[in-house]
Amino acid sequence: MKIKYWKNVFLLGTLALIASCENDDDDGDIMGNGQFDSADVTALQNSVESGTWRITRFVDDGEDETSNYEGFVFTFGADGSIVADNGTTSFNGTWRVELDDDDDLDDLDDLELYITFSTSNEAIDELTEDWYVLEFSDNRIRLADDDDDDTDNDDDFLTFERS
Numbered sequence: 001m002k003i004k005y006w007k008n009v010f011l012l013g014t015l016a017l018i019a020s021c022e023n024d025d026d027d028g029d030i031m032g033n034g035q036f037d038s039a040d041v042t043a044l045q046n047s048v049e050s051g052t053w054r055i056t057r058f059v060d061d062g063e064d065e066t067s068n069y070e071g072f073v074f075t076f077g078a079d080g081s082i083v084a085d086n087g088t089t090s091f092n093g094t095w096r097v098e099l100d101d102d103d104d105l106d107d108l109d110d111l112e113l114y115i116t117f118s119t120s121n122e123a124i125d126e127l128t129e130d131w132y133v134l135e136f137s138d139n140r141i142r143l144a145d146d147d148d149d150d151t152d153n154d155d156d157f158l159t160f161e162r163s
Contacts, residue, residue, distance in 0.1 A: 053074040054163050080096055094115075097114075100112050113131045113133055129158075132145065
């Protein structure tokens with residue numbers, strides 16, 4: 001009888017301990033996946049510098065604002081310049097790619113694409129951000145921003161596809 005009692009106490013204690021542990025692997029957290037290395041910096045730089053790009057998805061604070069970029073073509077220059085052009089108006093900015101050293105013991109870090117525009121055009125100015133790279137290929141770049149500064153904590157998402 002005492003053995004059964006202690007088994008139940010042990011089992012309940014173990015379950016309480018497991019339930020109280022914080023889960024560090026938040027599925028909703030877009031940062032901290034540490035899947036990139038320095039070779040990816042060069043690969044992404046080479047990819048964006050080649051050709052022109054269009055925005056095929058832009059979600060800001062949970063709102064789909066992709067239509068604000070219809071007609072815009074983006075050109076990433078090798079000198080770190082970026083141009084957004086819709087045929088009538090051009091906006092100039094800068095860009096760079098960096099690894100975000102998350103101080104892990106491994107050699108893999110988060111890859112970020114920094115885009116900076118300084119313009120009165122609200123839609124173009126909203127692209128100014130240090131975007132975390134979710135994935136990239138020669139034809140598509142998926143980005144996200146962990147929007148910690150707003151009250152509803154909706155992340156922002158941006159996708160460029162080659163024109």
